[in-house]
Amino acid sequence: MQTQRKTVSPLVTPEVLLQRAREMAPVLAKRADAAAEARTLPKETIADMQAAGFFEVLKPKKYGGYEMDPQVFYDIQMALAEGCMSTAWVYGVIGVHNWQIALFDPRAAEDVWGGGDHSVLIASTYMPKGNVKKVDGGFLFSGRWGFSSGIDHCDWVFLGGLIFAEGAPPEYRTFLLPKKDYEIVDTWHTMGLKATGSKDIVVKEVFVPEHRTHKASDGFMGTNPGREEFTANLYKLPFGQIFVRAVSTAAIGGLQGALNCFKDFGSAHTGNMGQKTAEQVPAQLAVADSAVAIDEMRLTLKRNFESLLDGIRLNQLVSLNDRLMYRYQAALVVERCCQHAYKLHSACGGRGIFLDFPLVRCFMDVLTARAHYANNPEIFGRNFGAVTLGKENTDYFV
Secondary structure, eight states: OOOOOOOTTTTOOOHHHHHHHHHHHHHHHHHHHHHHHSSSSHHHHHHHHHHGGGGGTOOOGGGGGOOOOOHHHHHHHHHHTTOOOHHHHHHHHHHHHHHGGGGGGGGHHHHHTTTTTTTTTEEEEEEEEEEOOOOOEEEEEEEEEEEETTTGGGGGEEEEEHHHHHOOOOOOEEEEEEEEOEEEEHHHHHHHHGGGGGEEEEEEEEEEEGGGGEEHHHHHHHHHHHGTTTOOOOOOOHHHHHHHHHHHHHHHHHHHHHHHHHHHHTTBOOTTOBBGGOOOOHHHHHHHHHHHHHHHHHHHHHHHHHHOOOOHTTTTTOOOHHOOOOOOOOHHHHHHHHHHHHHHHHTGGGGGGGGHHHHHHHHHHHHHHHHHHGHHHHHHHHHHHHHTTTTTOOOOOO
C-alpha cells in the first residue's frame, strides 16, 4: 500500500513559526543548565521543536515540509538562541540537512522518509575524513569524524569523504549512512555549546550506494541529481551559502541573549564600589554597540538571501565576487559576536566570573562557535580579497 503523504497545514505561516520560537526561548533557558550538564539536548526539546514544525521549514513538501524562504529558518534559529544557543546550533545543523537531501538522487530522501515517518532527522560531520573505495554500485566507506552535533537524536548521518583518481584532483562527496552503519563515541567535554552533544562518529567499512552520495561539484554547478524532483527555487541555492549561515547565525541570537541578560543585570546592579552599572561608560557603549551589530548582521543576512533568491527567479546568477563577499560576511558573524559578547561580559565586573551568571554561558557558547572551520574569517576574507584583486577563486562552496 502506498504511504500517505503528509500535507502542509495552511495555518503554518512564517509568523506562526517565529512566534512559537519566541515562546519556546524562555523554556529553553530554564533547561539550559541541565542540558549542559548532560552534554546533550533533552529529548523534550527535540520533541518540542518537532511539534512546532521547525524541522519542516526547509524540507521538501513531498515529505511534509514547508519549503519556506531560508530567512524563516534563520529567524527561528536566532529566536531559539536567545534562550539556549546549544539548542539553536543543533537546530541549524540538523535542520539544514532537510534541505541538502533534496540535492541528492531522490532515492536518498525516499530511504530516509519513504517509510512514512517524516520526523526522522539527519546529523552530519562534513570533515573530508572518509576512506573511500569504489565498488560495484557504490563505495566501501570507513573512517572517524568529530563534531556531529545532535547525533543522539538522529537516525541518519551525512559524512564527508574524498574520492581519489589518478591524474585528477580529489572529488569531495557527502555520504549518507543509516544508524546501523556507524558508532557514536562520546568525546564531548567542552567549554561551551556543551548541550550540542557533538560527538565522534566511527564507520568500519560499510557499503554506501551511489545514490546516497552527493558531489560538491554538483552543488557548485547546479547539476544536483535531485533537481528534477525537488524543483523549488530554495533547492537552487548554493550549498555553501546555506550551510555556513546554519553554523554562524545562532551566534547572533546568542549575542542577543547575552544583551538581554546584561540589560536585566545592568539596569539594576550597583557594584561593590558604589557605582551603578547603568551609569558606567563601558557598559553603555557595550550595550549600544552590541545592539547595532545585531541589527547590522540581521539586515546583511536578509539582504544576501534576497539577492540570491532574486537571481534564481530571474535566472541571473549572482556574481562570483558578490557570493564570495556573502561567504566572508557569514564567516565574520561569530568573530563580531565574540567581540561584543566579551565587552558585555567585561562590563559585568566581578559578577561575570561566576558560573551561575547566565551571561557566562552565552559568552562561552559564542566563543566556542568561533572554532568551526566555516567561522574562520581569515580564510574566506583572503580569498574574497584575492579574487577582487584579480586572482583565481579557491572556494567552490559559494
